[in-house]
């Protein structure tokens with residue numbers, strides 16, 4: 097059984113895949129705009145605290161369960177259960193994770209499709225196809241459906257190729273490219289007039305916002321979404337790590353990469369917005385806050401690129417390529433969760449499972465595209481603000497209250513022989529036992 101499962105071939109491969117899952121639209125779009133509308137560095141500070149104190153322990157819970165069980169999320173949770181009640185809970189939590197991640201993929205693919213269309217727009221303009229260019233940037237159901245389906249086809253194609261030849265190979269190519277493009281764009285944008293006002297808006301804290309309860313809720317939601325927690329992606333990637341790998345170290349590298357890239361993405365988006373302002377583009381909404389929703393990515397930034405002349409074409413290409421890459425390395429991790437289940441528990445071949453589940457998600461996406469207003473926000477809110485934190489809560493309960501403590505230590509000790517005397521084992525068990533579940537519940541109830 098284990099022999100037929102995939103495994104990442106190296107620590108680098110795992111790091112690229114897991115940070116590829118974590119780094120996505122949530123980092124490059126979600127984090128900077130959340131920071132902008134929640135008091136700049138006051139949000140940054142709260143986010144850093146919550147990401148390290150709550151999201152990192154929850155990430156470790158998933159990685160440890162996954163590597164221990166070396167199986168899909170439902171089986172993995174069952175394998176650490178004790179008695180029929182917790183086994184039933186394992187099935188419920190694992191299944192809710194699979195359903196939730198499929199819904200996340202269904203809206204993520206729509207937004208990622210926009211990124212692909214906006215990537216092709218400067219190319220179309222470069223080749224004088226102005227009608228095509230305006231079709232690509234017009235918000236129509238046809239465009240949204242076609243690009244969503246294209247994006248899903250790419251995701252399915254990579255997942256069909258398997259863990260090493262699909263996920264690891266593509267993440268190892270795309271992630272270094274993503275970091276390079278992000279840095280180049282930041283260096284360029286920071287040289288433009290107005291950029292320093294953006295840096296100021298991002299890094300000078302408005303501490304009065306700390307009293308705002310939505311700041312903590314937003315920061316926690318952002319941290320959970322950003323680290324892809326609760327839905328079994330990190331569990332399944334954990335199940336493909338070799339037993340010789342040091343989990344606390346590898347897990348902290350993933351968290352550091354994810355948090356680091358979100359923080360540096362702020363150095364791109366906010367300065368770019370203020371450069372747009374200096375060029376006469378409206379960046380504030382009716383309440384005086386910064387534009388944060390889809391309008392930012394599909395109207396404010398393209399307007400800015402349009403004003404940049406010839407350079408704007410390349411900046412637009414680079415920016416939307418960055419967004420497409422970030423989306424793709426995340427979407428493959430989402431599709432892997434139900435596919436791994438279908439392969440291991442439904443005895444399907446990987447190719448068939450990827451195709452079948454990918455097609456189902458594409459159909460759900462299509463329903464959302466065709467009923468955008470009533471459905472899109474509903475699916476986003478339910479999946480990311482209700483289901484994800486709730487599932488994160490249950491993962492902590494499984495690892496800290498249901499699984500035997502000595503078995504947890506035994507798993508961590510593989511690849512980290514001195515685990516018992518290390519700092520991680522002194523702090524982490526307490527965190528996942530008390531602090532994480534209580535904090536999640538508190539924020540959740542709010």
Ligand code: PFF
Nearest residue numbers: 118120121122123322324329
């Ligand atoms: N972490 C991704 C982002 O920040 O965009 C989103 C994500 C990926 C959420 C995978 C959930 C998931 F399972």
